[in-house]
Amino acid sequence: MPHDQIVQPGDLVPAAEMAARNTGRVLNESDEYRRARQALLAEEIELRRHIERVAELRRHLPPGGVVAKNYAFESEMGPVDFASLFGDHQTLVVYSYMYGPQRKRPCPMCTSMMSAWDGEARDVEQRVALAMIARSPIERLWAFKQERGWKALKLYSDVSGDFTRDYVSAEDADIPALNVFTRRDGVIRHFWGDEMGETADPGQDPRGAPDPMPLWTILDLTPEGRGTDWYPSLEYR
Structure with a gap:
């Protein structure tokens, strides 16, 4: 419990x-x-x-850095600002996933995790807000959401890239990131982020602890483990 x-x-x-x-x-x-x-x-x-x-x-953790900008995004329902992503909550979990404009298709690893999260999103949002952000236009994000059958995830396009450059990659690289923000007494702050870029052990992909991907948690229970030459796919036949 x-x-x-x-x-x-x-x-x-x-x-x-x-x-x-x-x-x-x-x-x-x-x-x-x-x-x-x-x-x-x-x-x-x-x-x-x-x-x-x-x-x-x-x-x-002590209070994190103040979020000085009210970033602008495109949602499925139109333009929104960063503060509105909180909704009625005081905490916001943001996953920045790999689906930049240069990609024909989104990252299979990000997609696998988001598919699992889609089933939990309504439960998560009983306590905190949850937002999925990518750099591609909202039309592409929405189209893939329909293809994948996601029902609960809220998708947002960081059209300008301002949020991505500040909290994911200063070079606007197409990489994932998980960040948590708080809103207390009207002040929005960064609370925690997955600083795992240079922390991988030998023979392992970078990952945090605990791993937010249910896929790996299940495979870690098996004698085969995660394997070294397999990753999720966007589609299976």
């Missing part, structure tokens, strides 16, 4: 001890499997706790 309760490490049962309490068994498993699974369970408990600690640190 979701919660924002602060838990001190000293208040927690050691992960190995908690794992040892597990009485679950799988049909026909060997003793060797159970020993390895119990050790893995302890690590999974530690991972869950670390994710919680990181989320707590994120929530307690």
